[in-house]
Amino acid sequence: MGKENLQKINKPRAIRRLVIWYKRNSAVTSIVDTAASSAVTASNVAGNVVSGAGSVVSTASNVASNVAGNVAGNVVSSAESVVNTASSVVSNASSIAKNTLQPFVFDPLKRLQNNDSILDRVEESQSKRIWIAVDGMGGDYAPGPILEGCLEAISRFPINIKFVGKIEKVKDSAEKTGLAELLENEIDNNRLELIDSGEPIGMNEEATAVRKRKNASINVAMDLVRNNKAEAVYSAGNSGAMMASAIFRIGRLKGIDRPAIGALFPTRDQTRPVLVLDVGANTDCKPSYLHQFALLGNIYAKDVLQVKKPRIGLLNIGEEECKGNDLSLKTFELLSSEKSFYFGGNCEGRDVLSGSFDVVVCDGFTGNILLKFLESVGGVLLDILRSELPRGRRGKVGSAFLKSNLIRIKKRLDHAEHGGALLLGVNGICVIGHGSSKSLSVVSALRLAHSAVNHGVMDNLNQLQKLQVLNS
Helix, strand or coil, X not given: CCHHHHHHHHHHHHHHHHHHHHHHCHHHXXXXXXXXXXXXXXXXXXXXXXXXXXXXXXXXXXXXXXXXXXXXXXXXXXXXXXXXXXHHHHHHHHHHXXXXXXXXXXXHHHHHHCCCCHHHCCXXXXXXXXEEEEECCCCCCCCHHHHHHHHHHHHHCCEEEEEEECHHHHHHHHHHCCCHHHHHHHHHCCCEEEEECCCCCCCCCCCCHHHHCCCCHHHHHHHHHHCCCCCEEEECCCXXXXXXXXXXXXXXCCCCCCCEEEEEECCCCCCCCEEEECXXXXXXXXXXXXXXXXXXXXXXXXXXXXXXXXEEEEECCCCCCCCCCHHXXXXXHHHHHCCCCEEEEEECHHHCCCCCCCEEECCHHHHHHHHHHHHHHHHHHHHHHHHHCCCHHHHHHHHHHHHHHHHHHHHHHCHHHCCEEEXXXXXXXXXXXXXXXXXXXXXXXXXXXXXXXXXXXXHHHHHHHHCHHHHC
C-alpha cells in the first residue's frame, strides 16, 4: 500500500482516536456524551473535506471496524505520526469546522457557540442617532480606554457622544494611544463633542463630594441629561457619587424612595438574562424598597429584555414563604399581594442563573456580594478547565478543538461583556460601569444605554407614580 493511501486512511483514523480519547477523559466527558453516536459521521465529513476525494470515506469505513477494537487500549500506536496527521487534519478543516464538525461532534456546547445576545440586536436601520453623555474622567484607567470605547461604539451603534473631561488630558491621552486622528475625524463629523470639566470624584471620596464640586465631570455629564442635551449618561467612576449626582441633578421618579442598581446576569439560556437589583446602591433596605425594586425591574424586563410576563423572584435562603430574615418575610408579603406583576416566590442562590426568574430582587449588600462573586467565576472556571486538559502533544491537539469553545464560555461569563448596570428609579437613563472598565466594557455599556433609550424605558417608568400602592 502506497504512502499516500496510508496517509488518507490515517486521517479519519486520527479523528476517531481523538474522539474516543476525549470520551474516556473524565475532564471532558460531559462535552462528548452525545458525540459518540455521530463520531463516525463527523470523521467521514472531515476526511472528505480535507482530502477532497470521495474514496477516503469508503476506505475509512472498512478500516474503522478493525481499528475500533484496539484503539481504546492503544490511543496512539505511533505517537509522532498520529499527532502530526491529526494536527494537519485540524489545520486543513478549520475553515469548515464551525459549520460542519461542531454541530455533530460538539453538540453539548451548541448553546455556548451562539454569541447572539438580546442586547446585541440594535436597530441599525434607525435614522436618528441619540446623544449619550460620558464621564470621560471616571474610572481607574480614564480617560484613554473610555475614549477608545466611545470611538468604537460610535462606529457600531447609532449614537453620538458628548465626552466630558479635562480637554487637555483627553487630547494628550488620545495622542499616546494613537487615537488623535480618529478623535478629530469624529469631531468633524459631529458624532463626538468634547466638553470641558473639572477633576472627577475620586473612588475613595464620599458621595456627598458632588455637592461641593459642581464642575466635577460626573456633574457636568448629568447636567447634559437634565438640560435635554443628552438622553443617557454613562460613568465608570465612583458609583456612589454617580447615584448622588443623579438624585441631586435629575431627581428620583415620583413614588420611588431609593434608586437601585440593576445588573444583568447570564443564565443557561443566553437569550434570556436575569436582572438582579439592587447590586450595591442600598446596603440597608426596607421591605417597601424591595417592593419598588420589583416594580422597576418588571418594567425594564418588559421593555428592554422583551419578556411579556416577567417572573419576579425574591432572593432568599429557601423556597418556602416562611424562610428568611425579617426583611425577607415582610417583603414576601408585599410582593405576594402585588397585582401589577407576576411574583414567582422565593429564589434560592442556586436558582439565580437557572433561567427560572427574569428579575431577582435583594438588598444592595447581598446583591453586591453576588455580583462580585459572579465576576470571578469565569476566570476560575477557565483555569480549572485548562488544568484538567492533559499536557504534551495530546493536550495541544485537544486544546485546538476546545479553544473556540473556551473563549465563548469566557465571553458569556465575563462581566466586561455586559459593561454596566442601570441605575433605576431616577428621572433619566444612567449606566454605571465597573471601575476597572476598559474599551470593551465601555462599548457594552453604551450599547445598554442605547437599548434603554430606544425601548422607551423612561416613558413606562414614569407611569409608576399612577400605581395606588406608591401613593398610599
